[in-house]
Amino acid sequence: MDKSLRKAVIAGNWKMNKTPDEAKAIINEMKPLVADADCDVVLCVPYIDIFAAQEAAAGSNIKIGAENCHWAESGAFTGEVSAPMLKAIGVEYVIIGHSERRQYFGETDETVNKRVRAALDSGLTVILCVGELLDERKKGVTMEVVRSQTKIALQGVSNEELDKIIIAYEPVWAIGTGETATAEQANEVNHAIREVLGEIYCPKCASRVTIQYGGSMNAKNAAELLAQEDVDGGLIGGASLKAEDFSVIVKAASI
Ligand code: 13P
DSSP, X not given: OOGGGSXXXXXXXXXXXXXXXXXXXXXXXXXXXXXXXXXXXXXXXXXXXXXXXXXXXXXXXXXXXXSOOBSSSSSSOTTXXXXXXXXXXXXXXXXXXXXXXXXXXXXXXXHHXXXXXXXXXXXXXXEEEEOOOHHHHHTTOHHHHHHHHHHHHTTTOOTXXXXXXXXXXXXXXXXXXXXXXXXXXXXXXXXXXHHXXXXXXXXXXXXXXXXXXXXXXXXXXXXXXXXXXXXXXXXXXXXXXXXXXXXXXXXXXXX
């Protein structure tokens, strides 16, 4: 498997942080710091920040994404936002299946699959999150969990559509805890995800898919994680809220 077949993608996930004014300020700070990146740079921001973020990022190499989308095109789904709505305002990326959505908002592998389908139908690039709970890792079922999440999320997704899929392996126990998976653990699971993709599609197709690691990735540990053969980028929470730290991660992915 050749790492050079795929472009590294560093994506920030701001979660429920920042007002539009704060979004503008941090993006203006980030722009010069990431201008020379030799990787794709994406910021997935709260819906309310999308316009401000797009305005601030205009003309730069920072692309703006959303943190979720509903599976229906429109309808009686109070509080939700659809994929065509995101597409209509120029959004390019959307995170689907984040563990916080699964844990706190009742998302299942099946709803994740429906949202992936809707996002692809609208031409969005999906950042699909998979990852095991601490209890699942302790019980030794990490690979089974991640394999099954990946397989179900991608049901009905064609070979050609794989170009619009980025997978983020995010062990739940490493999110926001300061406890990062070791580089070996991250690479091992990312490799297993690539194997599943090889089984569903073909090994050559799998070798082109960007598979990120996420979970307490920061300015200090990014280089080691990103140097792994099967780690093609990062999905960054806390450190994406700090321009300097985020730019160090972007630089680490650009080597
Ligand atoms: P942290 O980087 O804050 O651990 O969050 C990771 C994450 O959930 C990104 O989606």
